[in-house]
Each structure stands twice: as structure tokens, then as C-alpha cells.
Amino acid sequence: MVTTFHRPKDAAEALSLLAGAADRLAMAGGTQLLSSESRSLGFSAVAVSAILPGGIDRLATGLSIGAAATFQQLVDYPSLPGALRKAALGMVDRNIRNRATVGGNLGADKSCSSLIPILLALDASLELLDGRTLGLQEWLGLPPGPMGRGTISRILAPLHEGTKAGYARWSRVSCDIAVLGAALAFRLEGGLVKGLRLVLGGVSAHSRRFPAIEALFEGRILPEGDAIEAAVAPLLSPIDDVRGSAQFKRSRISSLVAEAFLEASEVTAMEAAK
Ligand SMILES: Cc1cc2nc3c(=O)[nH]c(=O)nc-3n(C[C@H](O)[C@H](O)[C@H](O)COP(=O)(O)OP(=O)(O)OC[C@H]3O[C@@H](n4cnc5c(N)ncnc54)[C@H](O)[C@@H]3O)c2cc1C
Structure with missing residues (x-):
């Protein structure tokens, strides 16, 4: 008030x-x-x-x-x-x-903030x-x-030349606050992932980077989506909140990370929205 x-x-x-x-x-x-x-x-x-x-x-x-x-x-x-x-x-x-x-x-500074994940990733x-x-x-x-x-x-x-950025979210309906969000940015140098910054929303009390996940991909060739999901899943223990249970979030978050990676690998951050 x-x-x-x-x-x-x-x-x-x-x-x-x-x-x-x-x-x-x-x-x-x-x-x-x-x-x-x-x-x-x-x-x-x-x-x-x-x-x-x-x-x-x-x-x-x-x-x-x-x-x-x-x-x-x-x-x-x-x-x-x-x-x-x-x-x-x-x-x-x-x-x-x-x-x-x-x-x-x-x-x-909400856990499921719309902009903090992508702005932190960039x-x-x-x-x-x-x-x-x-x-x-x-x-x-x-x-x-x-x-x-x-x-x-x-x-x-x-927005550096060649930086790739991706964002994926899950919400109950398209016009609803995100239950989970994944944002990332990186460069591809000689086919290898460099300078990866990965930020997740809805997983902890505030959106934050996950250095242990970044380390999995840094300096490596980006794997296929299934392999990304399998590598990421064991490293995440999402919180329960009013938007979704920890169990539900665990079942969705690793596929969102894979989706954000795949989206990023197709476009650079410099490219405008179509
Ligand atoms: C129906 C509904 C749906 C929503 N959906 C979403 C959603 O999908 N995603 C999402 O992230 N949020 C959502 N929100 C939460 C909120 O609306 C957003 O976070 C919004 O961006 C807040 O912006 P505002 O300008 O209205 O901030 P305000 O309400 O004016 O302020 C919010 C906070 O930011 C501080 N603040 C304001 N301006 C500044 C500044 N310049 N510098 C530092 N601190 C400042 C204030 O002191 C306050 O603590 C939703 C809210 C409602 C009511």
C-alpha cells in the first residue's frame, strides 16, 4: 500500500x-x-x-x-x-x-523474471x-x-559479433508468467563453445548463472539435444513455488536448456528478430 x-x-x-x-x-x-x-x-x-x-x-x-x-x-x-x-x-x-x-x-528480481536471465547471459x-x-x-x-x-x-x-544467444521458457499458457526460463549466450570458435553464460529462472529463489553446467560445455563441441538434456539433468534440483512443483520443474528444465542451446546455435545475438 x-x-x-x-x-x-x-x-x-x-x-x-x-x-x-x-x-x-x-x-x-x-x-x-x-x-x-x-x-x-x-x-x-x-x-x-x-x-x-x-x-x-x-x-x-x-x-x-x-x-x-x-x-x-x-x-x-x-x-x-x-x-x-x-x-x-x-x-x-x-x-x-x-x-x-x-x-x-x-x-x-523475481525467480521467474522475464529479462534477468537473458540480460545476465548477455x-x-x-x-x-x-x-x-x-x-x-x-x-x-x-x-x-x-x-x-x-x-x-x-x-x-x-552484442559482440558472432555471439550466439538463446532463450526458452515454460508457462502454463502463452500469456502467463514463466514457471521456468533458460537463457544462454556463447561464441563458437572453430566449432567449440567459448565464453558460455547460462542463466536459469524458476529453479532457485532468484534467476542465476549455473557455472557447473557452463563447465560441461565450455571448450567442447555442442552435443545433440538429447545429450545436452542427459548431461544437465543430474545437476539441477529446482525449488517448489506457487508456479510449479520441484518434481514438475525437474522434468522440464533440462529440455529447456537444450532448446535454448539449439535456438542459439542457429542465430547470433546480433541478428534482429524477424
Ligand atoms: C499480472 C502480472 C503479470 C506479471 N508477469 C510477469 C512476467 O511475466 N515476468 C516478470 O518478470 N514479471 C512479471 N510481473 C511482475 C512485474 O510486473 C514485472 O517484474 C515488471 O517488469 C515490474 O516493472 P514495473 O516498472 O512495473 O516495476 P514497479 O512495480 O514500479 O517496481 C518493481 C520493483 O522494482 C523497483 N524499481 C523500479 N524501478 C527501478 C529502477 N529504475 N531501478 C531499480 N529498481 C527499480 C521498485 O522499487 C520495486 O521494488 C507480473 C506482474 C503482474 C501484476
């Missing part, structure tokens, strides 16, 4: 408001903060969408995404990497996509409102909230 609502006129006022009291939270689209999930949370809202950048730009080095960009803006951006577009399209429906922001998605970094620049992984390791992680201003996703 929102107890007080602040509408700062610029970044300096937003930073001072957010630092002023422990119960103040940055509010962007409000799809998480105003949902029934947050009903028991009494907080003072600091509206940040109007003072954060919202544009999306394709730079020579990758993609720059303003934290206030909505999911629908991301989906509509013409030269978005296919795996990122697919992840953004997984967000429920157009109404929510029109309000939910990229910064808010990272701030919500090794995204963040520019914060207070001037700091941090890797997404480093930022997620800080305590949540404006006093710990701070407010994201811009997301930078590097």
Missing part, C-alpha cells in the same frame, strides 16, 4: 527523496508494487519513470536500454536480438507490457542514477532497495 506519493522533478530530487527514509521505494510502472503481491507492504512511492531515460538505441558495441523503457517498447524495437525479444514477449499481455519497465523488472551492465556503473550480476548481489542496489538509469547489453 502506498502511504505517500512523491513526484520528483529531476534525478537530484529523486536521489535525495530515496535516501531520505528507509520506507521509500522507486516506483516505475507500478505493476509489481501496486499488485496484490505487494499489498501488505506499506511504502512511500517515489515516481521515477518521468526522470529516467526511456529510449532504446543500437550502439556499435551493443544495445542501450533506458530503465524507463516499457516491455512493449522493447518488443517493438526493430533490431532487437531475437532472444531478448522473445523474453520480453513472455510478459503476460500487452496491458502489462505497456506499463512494466525494464528497470522495474530488474528491481523486482553480460549486461547498468548505469545507476547516482552515477555508478556496475555489472548486472554485481548489482543483483547487493542488498535490494534504493539504499543498497540503487536506482537503475540505463542498461547496456553488449
Whole structure:
């Protein structure tokens, strides 16, 4: 429940408001903060969408995404990497996509987050409102909230020539939050997998990398789908949550990893969504 609502006129006022009291939270689209999930949370809202950048730009080095960009803006951006577009399209429906922001998605840090897996796989970094620049992984390791992680201003996703990226998700119906998600990115050098980053959502309390699985494929020829599934399955013990049982998740997750690998091996992250 929102107890007080602040509408700062610029970044300096937003930073001072957010630092002023422990119960103040940055509010962007409000799809998480105003949902029934947050009903028991009494907080003072600091509206940040109007003072954060919202544009999306394709730079020579990758993609720059303003934290206030909505999911629908991301989906509509013409030269978005296919795996990122697919992840953004997984967000429920157009109404929510029109309000939910990229910064808010990272701030919500849900186990089944739509964007954290693919942005972590692409090794995204963040520019914060207070001037700091941090890797997404480093930022997620800080305590949540404006006093710990701070407010994201811009997301930078590097897109190196030849990087391959894939994303696969499982949800009950197509317009529903993911029960499980798998995202990965790697290069193929002389037919061998290099620099693999694999991130799974819905398996643990927060989306995270799985170094033991990455090590299985690093420096090797990518196996066939069945062999990928067989290699990955013993290394995963998913959690139970409201979206799916551990038993069900165990039966699906390794095939999603194989699907993400196969999708990635066909397209590079530089290729735009068709
Ligand atoms: C019906 C429904 C379906 C949903 N489906 C999905 C789904 O499929 N996938 C998914 O991932 N989520 C889903 N969500 C959760 C939520 O809507 C998303 O995570 C959304 O992206 C949050 O963005 P927002 O702009 O609305 O954030 P808000 O609700 O405004 O904020 C969410 C959190 O992020 C923090 N925050 C906001 N902006 C920033 C910023 N710039 N920097 C740092 N922290 C910030 C806030 O303080 C808060 O803790 C769903 C929610 C609803 C109600």
C-alpha cells in the first residue's frame, strides 16, 4: 500500500527523496508494487519513470536500454536480438507490457523474471542514477532497495559479433508468467563453445548463472539435444513455488536448456528478430 506519493522533478530530487527514509521505494510502472503481491507492504512511492531515460538505441558495441523503457517498447524495437525479444514477449499481455519497465523488472528480481536471465547471459551492465556503473550480476548481489542496489538509469547489453544467444521458457499458457526460463549466450570458435553464460529462472529463489553446467560445455563441441538434456539433468534440483512443483520443474528444465542451446546455435545475438 502506498502511504505517500512523491513526484520528483529531476534525478537530484529523486536521489535525495530515496535516501531520505528507509520506507521509500522507486516506483516505475507500478505493476509489481501496486499488485496484490505487494499489498501488505506499506511504502512511500517515489515516481521515477518521468526522470529516467526511456529510449532504446543500437550502439556499435551493443544495445542501450533506458530503465524507463516499457516491455512493449522493447518488443517493438526493430533490431532487437531475437532472444531478448522473445523474453520480453513472455510478459503476460500487452496491458502489462505497456506499463512494466525494464528497470522495474530488474528491481523486482523475481525467480521467474522475464529479462534477468537473458540480460545476465548477455553480460549486461547498468548505469545507476547516482552515477555508478556496475555489472548486472554485481548489482543483483547487493542488498535490494534504493539504499543498497540503487536506482537503475540505463542498461547496456553488449552484442559482440558472432555471439550466439538463446532463450526458452515454460508457462502454463502463452500469456502467463514463466514457471521456468533458460537463457544462454556463447561464441563458437572453430566449432567449440567459448565464453558460455547460462542463466536459469524458476529453479532457485532468484534467476542465476549455473557455472557447473557452463563447465560441461565450455571448450567442447555442442552435443545433440538429447545429450545436452542427459548431461544437465543430474545437476539441477529446482525449488517448489506457487508456479510449479520441484518434481514438475525437474522434468522440464533440462529440455529447456537444450532448446535454448539449439535456438542459439542457429542465430547470433546480433541478428534482429524477424
Ligand atoms: C499480472 C502480472 C503479470 C506479471 N508477469 C510477469 C512476467 O511475466 N515476468 C516478470 O518478470 N514479471 C512479471 N510481473 C511482475 C512485474 O510486473 C514485472 O517484474 C515488471 O517488469 C515490474 O516493472 P514495473 O516498472 O512495473 O516495476 P514497479 O512495480 O514500479 O517496481 C518493481 C520493483 O522494482 C523497483 N524499481 C523500479 N524501478 C527501478 C529502477 N529504475 N531501478 C531499480 N529498481 C527499480 C521498485 O522499487 C520495486 O521494488 C507480473 C506482474 C503482474 C501484476
